[in-house]
Amino acid sequence: MGVLTSEHPKCMTEISHRNTILSRQLRQCVEYGIEEVVMTTGYYDKVLIDYCNFLHLPLKITFVNNPLYDKTNYIYSIYCAKDHLKDGDIILMHGDLVFENLVFEAVVDSPDSCMTVSSTLPLPEKDFKAVIKDGRIEKVGIEFFENAMAAQPLYKIKKEDWLIWLSNIERFCENDNRKCYAENALNEVSGQCAIKPLDVKDMLCAEIDTPEDLEVVSAKLRTVNDRTVYMCFSTEYIHSGHIAIIKRAKRLGRLTIGVLSDQAVASFRRFPLMPFEERKALMASIAGVERVVEQSTLSYAENVRALKPDYVVHGDDWVNGFQRPIRQEVLDVLAEYGGQLVEYPYSSDPRYKEIDKMHRAELAMPDLRRGRLRKLLDMKGLVTAIEAHSGITGLIAEKTTVLQDGKTYQFDAMWISSLCDSTAKGKPDIELVDMTSRFRTIDDIMEVTTKPIIFDGDTGGLTEHFIYTVRSLERMGVSMVIIEDKTGLKKNSLFGTEVEQTQDSIENFCAKIAAGKKAQKTHDFMICARIESLILERGMEDALTRAFAFVGAGADAVMIHSRKKDPAEIFEFVAKFREKDSVTPIVVVPTSFNTVTEDEFKARGVNVVIYANQLTRTGFPAMQNAARTILEHHRAKECDDMCMSIKDIITLIPEE
Ligand code: SPV
């Protein structure tokens, strides 16, 4: 190295603007949790010690001088230090070695003894090569070319292997064999040690022997230091598991964090308690996070294509489960430009589950749940709800997730239908099931879910009773009650004019709405007026007149209902209503006009789509079928294929 080492040992050669070979190695040790270092010294021993002290690193460094450094090789330095090296596994490295973090991480994390080799580099003429046999290192030296790979003296040696190697080092040195490599002592006992080759391929792991090496390695180091890393988070709280993975990610390069948009979080997990801007600020405040960007879908593709990070980092929890296609897409996009996916073991610390549970519990609390429907309407423009009439149907509404085209779909809310609640109790949908029983259903559902609830309030009953119903629902955390403008013995709307049904007067119904609005205590709670004019064939004009009157009386939303298959009258109502009122949410229940997609409803100005009875209508026929099958066969075997496994049922139920 000539002039570069005229005043200090080679390991103190600068390799970047902030590091020498040694300071980089020591900082890497600190970064990877190593606490004790034994450093053998030779010439410029004091310069080296002063330098290490000057670095002020949280390391206990034991310096061991080899007094014969100019007459011996490093086998003798190890011999001098032997008494400090017998306590446990060791990492062994030469002082002129430069390696990137990913290499060091693989060495430190290796469960076995290992030595770094490269299957892609050409065999060096004069440097170390390792002969590999049966997946183990058999010999290390500069003279081996057959069955060999380029090798670097960066090892992790498990204590049991090290003690074998070290005792042969001792034997060599005590027999005055001090000028060879420590590896000569290894080669004699390698059969008793299990040192595996750790293939680092093209990653940076190189010795600096000449000024040319220095130039090449420094240049490679600049590209290593310039690498970029991308991760994405949806979390609203940071626990030590997040910090650990962020720490690992930033060792790989300059870290950009994607924060999932509120809409994306709501679509795949649950409504975020902490809005996007807050979550973004939280991430930006973490040391080492260079940039925070929005990721607006669960799919990484857009951001990865735009940022082209060298690495995407993720926990290995997405290898299976619903995120699997997202992972595959990341791999495909990375392959487009040669990026790499790095996965770390997912931490399933019970404490994190506890935090998550607390978070869920918070979301389920009445005050937080109630206001979430309004927030979702603001956030998404169109909200979907599916019927639930029991705890288990609530869980289906809460948890069912579909992944399509890199997006996840879930229902936003639950509809507690009078039809389905009554049917589940074997009763007709004529306001026969009393409020106490209906509240019981709400409570059962609320106990196991977090999504907002829209309650089918039938006619709302007498105005004098309705105000109490509003307060009870509000207190329970229901987000919206829908009451229909009928009076007397209400029957299900899908009977239309086949049964006698009486529409309430506009005045009466407006008074009921106004009384309900006056009774509620919070701003969050919504009262929706349901217009039955089309069901009862009273015409579009009547429907619109009523809609505007009800909004005037304080309704927070209107629901227009129809039992026609053709959506034309619904579309006409929506268009005409929107001509005069662009803000009041419109609710539809497309049981009959079921060909219309959510996107089309949204484009026309609808805000809430309720799938009002599909779980009931699919569940009961399946049960009837099972019952019939058992009766026919006088045993349950034939019914088995129709049944969900007990295991699947159990996984649907959250554990407390
Ligand atoms: C319900 O689900 O109970 C409803 C909607 O009120 S409908 O059955 O279409 O009238």
Ligand code: MG
């Ligand atoms: Mg109903």
